[in-house]
Amino acid sequence: MEKNLKKIKNEFSAALKAITSSQELERLRTAYLGRKGIVTGILRQVADLAEQERPKIGKLANEIKGELEKLIISARHQLSQSGISEITAGLDATLPGINQPLGHLHPVTVVQQQLEEVFAGMGFMVLDGPEIESEYYNFTALNIPPDHPARDAHDTFWLKDGNLLRTHTSPVQVRALQKHGAPFRGIVPGKCFRYEATDASHETVFYQMEGLMVDKNISISNLIAMMQVALESIFLTKVDVRLRPGYFPFVEPGFELDIKCLICHGGGCPVCKRSGWVELMPCGLVHPEVLRASNVSPDEYSGFAFGLGLTRLVMMKYGIDDVRLLQSGDLRFLQQF
C-alpha cells in the first residue's frame, strides 16, 4: 500500500509536467482527486485496512493528497502566469474596460435624499405639498394678510385663475398640521418659484426644505439643539450655530441661523465675507396664529420651523457657480453627479 502510494505520486508528477492547458490540468485533478479519483479511492480503502496499519497509511494517504493539491495549485498558477491558458490567450488585459450604461441622479435629488435620511433618523416625516398654491395657504394662513408689507419679500408668479406658484414650502406647515395634528415632526423638500429675472445666482425655480416640529413645550433652546444635531449630521463635522433676530411673519420669535464658517472656522475668509459666520437658514418658533390656522391649540403646543435653502446647499456642496445649470437639463452638467 505504501509503495503504491509513492508510485501514484510519481506518476502524477510525470503527468503534471506534460500539462499545457488548464482543461488538461482539471482532467488530471479529477483523475486523482475527484470523487472517483485514484487517491480518493485509496482513502476510502483505508477503512478496510488492519487496525495497526490504518493510522500510518491513512496519514500517508492524506499527506500525499495534500501534496498533490499543492502541486495542482502551483501548476494552475504557473499556467496563468505563462499566459498559455487558452482563457487568457488573445486577451490584452490593458485594454480599457467596457462601460455598462449607468445613469445619474440630479444633484438636488442626491442632497435632498441625504437630508431626508438625516431628518428621518430624527423621527421626521417627509412630506410633499402642492406647487400651485392658494393665496390663503401661501400667505394668509401664515400670518401674512393681504396688503402686508412682508409680501414684498415674495416675488410671486400668479395664475390667471387667482392661484399662485408657491413662493416657499412653508404653506405645507399648515396643510401638514391640519392633516396630521400635533405632536408633529416633518420636513417638506420641494420646488418653489420666484418671479424674477434669471442670472447666475437667480432662478425662477429653487428648492427649499421646510422643517416643522410641534410638541409640548418646544423652546428656543430645543431649536438650537435640534438644528445643531441635524447640521452636524449634514456637514459631517462639528458645527457651531448662532441665532440672531430675523423677521418672518409666521414665526415669533423669528431668527436667522448662522453657522460658524466651515472653511475658516470663524477666522474670516472670502466665503463668510470675513465675518466668520455664514447665514444658513431662517427659523423660529411657530407663530400662534399659524398654529390656530392649523387647528392646533397654541396654549397646549408650541413648535419650531425652519427653511433650509436646498438649492444653495447643493451649490455650496459641489461649488456650482451658476444656478441655472440645475434646470438646464444639460447632460454635460448632470452626468458629473
Next chain:
Amino acid sequence: MNVSFNWLKQYVKLPAVTPAEVALALTMSTVEVDSVADQSEQFNDIVVGKIVDITKHPQADRLSVCRVDIGREQLQVVCGGSNLHPAMLVALAKVGSRVRWHGQGEYVTLQKTKIRGIESHGMIASSNEIGLQHLLPAATAHEIVDLTSYQLPVGQPLAEALGLSDYIFSIDNKSMTHRPDLWGHYGLARELAAIYKVKLLTLAERDIERRDSKMSLEVVVKDFDACRRYSAVVVSGLTVGPSPWWLRRDLESVGINSVNNVVDATNYVMMAVGQPMHAFDYDKLDEHTLVVDTIKQDENFLALDGKKYSLPSGTITINDGRRPVAAAGIIGGADSGISKATKTVVLESAVFSGSAIRRTSQRLNIRTEASARFEKKLDPEMTITALNLVVDLLKQLHGEMKVSSDVIDRQAPWAAETVVEVKKEFIDARLGKELPSAQIVDILKRLYFGVSLKKKVFRLTVPTFRLRDIGRPEDIVEEVARLYGYGNIEAVLPSITVQKPPRQARVQLTREMKRLLALGFGYTEVSTYSFADQLWSQLMDLQRNRLALANFTSQDQAFLRTSLLPNLMSKVADNARWFPDISIFELGRIYSKGSGEFPVDSGSKRFLPKQPLHLSGVRASQKTASQNIYRQTKGMLLQLLEHINLRPAVTEETNAYGSAVYALKVHDKVLGHFGLLKDQLAKQHLNDWNVVWWDLDFELMIKYCDFGRVYGSVPKYPAVVRDVAIVVDQAVTWDGIEKEIAILSPLIRNIELFDIFVSPKLGENKKSLAFSLTFRSDDRTLESDEVDKLVKTLAARLAQKFGATIR
C-alpha cells in the same frame, strides 16, 4: 435704509465701540446690518490745496499748469478747470487717490502722468470726479470744486475738512417691515441704548408757539380709518433756496437727495424720527382747507414728479376743497408743492392707514421713502414731535420764519394704552431657560415698556412706537430673548412624544424608482421648468386644459406644463449635439384645469387645480434601431412595475404624437403610456433620431405600489429547456403565439423569445422566431420523451393557428 453712525451718536452716548462692533450688536439683537461703509475711504489721498500760481500750458490752450500748496509741499498739476484763480482752495487728488476721469466710468487709481509733455502730480478735482456731484454740484462741465468760501486749512484731508468721515450702515428694508420705529435714527439709537445699557438722549424738542397774526387753516378728517391722526401747522416768512452744507451732507450720506431748504427739513426729520412729513404751499391751497378722505371713484391727479396719474378709488387723498393736492402719504400735487416763490407752507405730520397706502402705492407703482414708512403702522404719538422738530429746524434755516397758526391736531379716539400680560413661566418655557424676574423687568424697562409684576405675571404697557409689532406674549418672549442674547441660551434637546412612524409610500417609491432608473437602467435624471415648452407642447398637441400665468418675465413662462414629455423632448433636442444616445427621465408635477386633491383653504370644498406627480422619460438614439430601443423600453417599464408588484395589462392606443402607442393598465386604471415619437416629428425636429417616450402616473403608482415579496420554495426537480424556432408570416404578432404556448401545459414555466430574423431565404414576408421554453414539474424529474411530445403538440398547434413551420 442707510444709517449714519455720526447721526446715531447724536442721540446716544455709546461706550468706546467701533462702528463694526455697533453694527454687530444691532445684528445680534435688533436687525441685520448688511454692511458698514467707511465714507472717508473714497477720499483717501484727497486734500485741501491752495493754488499758488497759474501759468498757461505751452502746448494746449485750454489747460493750465498750477502750483498747488498742500501744506508740507507744493505740487505741479495740469488742470483744465474753467474757474481757476490764484489763492483758490481746491480739492486736490494726489497720486494714489481714487477718481473717475471726467466724472464717468469706474473709479481708477490716479497715477503720476505727463499731459502734453508737462508732468502732473495729481488732479485738481471737479465734484463728479470724486463723487461729490450731489453735495457740490458744478454749474458747467469744466468747473472744478471751489472750496475757498469754506475757509479750510490747507493740507487737511478732504474727508476731515468737509466732515465726510462717517460710517454708513446699510440695512435691508425688508428685514424691518415690522419695526417702523427703526426707520429713523432715533429708533435705532434707542435700541443701542437698550443694548449697551446707556442713556438715550431726549430729542431737542420744543413746543410750537404761535407769535404771528393768525392765518386760517381748516383740517377735516372725513375717515379716521384712513387717517388715524393728522397734525398740521402753518409757518410763514420762508425764503426757499439751497440748504446749508451740513444738511445736504447729512441727507446725502443716508441716500436722500437734497431738494431745497424746506423739503430737506421735512426729510431730515423723517430720517431722524421715522415720521414722513409733507409741506404744502399755503398760498396755493384754494380754500386754506385740507380735507382727508378716501375717494370712491378714480380721480385724475398731476403729481409733483410732473406725471399725470389716475388715482384709483380707495386712495386716501388730501384735497383743498376743490381738487386733490396730494395722494396722501405717497406723493404731493404739482401745483401745491414748494417752489422758489413759496413764502408760507402748511406742514403736515400724519398717520395714514398702512394697507390703503400700500395698495395705492402698488397700483400707481410709486414707492417713496414716505410710502415705505406709512405702509407700516406708525406711532400716533410721533406726529406732534415731528412737527416740533421740523418747525425748529426751519427756524434755524430761515431767519424770518414765523409760526402763523395754532397746531391743528385731528385724531381718532383710541385706547390710551395697550397692555400685554405674560406669565413668567411662559417666558421661561419658550426660552428653555429660567431667568430671574428682575432681569426680565430690567430688559423690558430698557425697551421702554411699562412693567409691573404680580404673582409671577408681568403686566406690560407697550410703548406707542411698538404698537405695530407687540401685542402678544410671544412678542415679549422675543424682546426678552434678543436682549438677553440668543447666544446665552444653552442648547437642550427636546423630550418628545414617540409616535408610530407613518407609511411613506411616496418617499420610498420616489427613491426606488429614481435609483432603478438612474443606477439600474442608465437614465439621467433631469429637472425642467414647470412652465411648458411651447414648441413641443404645440407639436405634440399637449396644450389642452393648460393653466395660464398672469405675470411672467418671458414668453416661455406663459403656461404651465400639462405633461413632462414636451420639456423632455426639448432637452433631447438640446443635448443631441453632444450625445449620440440619450436616456433622460423626470419626476415632477404636471398641471391642468379641473379640481385636484388639495383644498384651497381650511374647511373648503373648493380644490386647487390638478397637479399630479408624473414620472416620464425619453430614450433617444441616433443609430440604435427603433425596435430595439422600443423593446428595451417596454421591458424596462414592465420590470420597473414588476418591482412594485404591478403587472399591467398592455393595450393598444393612439395619440397625437406617438406611434405603436400602448397603455399600461392596472385595476382598470391607466397607469401610463409608451410609444415611439411619430416619424414626422422625429424627422423634422429631432434630426430623424429614433425616439421612444414613456409617461407614468406616479400618483397611481403610489396608490397601488407594493414592495412585498412572496417566497416560493426553490425547485426540487431539474428543468428541461428546449429551444424552438418557427417561421411565420411577418404579419403574425408575438402575443398570439405566446398565448398559445402558455396554455399548452402547466409544465411550461418560462417562455423567452431570443431571436427574430427576417431573410428572403425564409420565403417572402416570412420571419423566424426563436424562443426557449423551460419545462419543470414540482413533483418529479421530467423525462425527455414527455417534453418532446409537448413540443410536437405545440408545433402542430402553431402550424394550425399561425401557419408556422418548425425550422
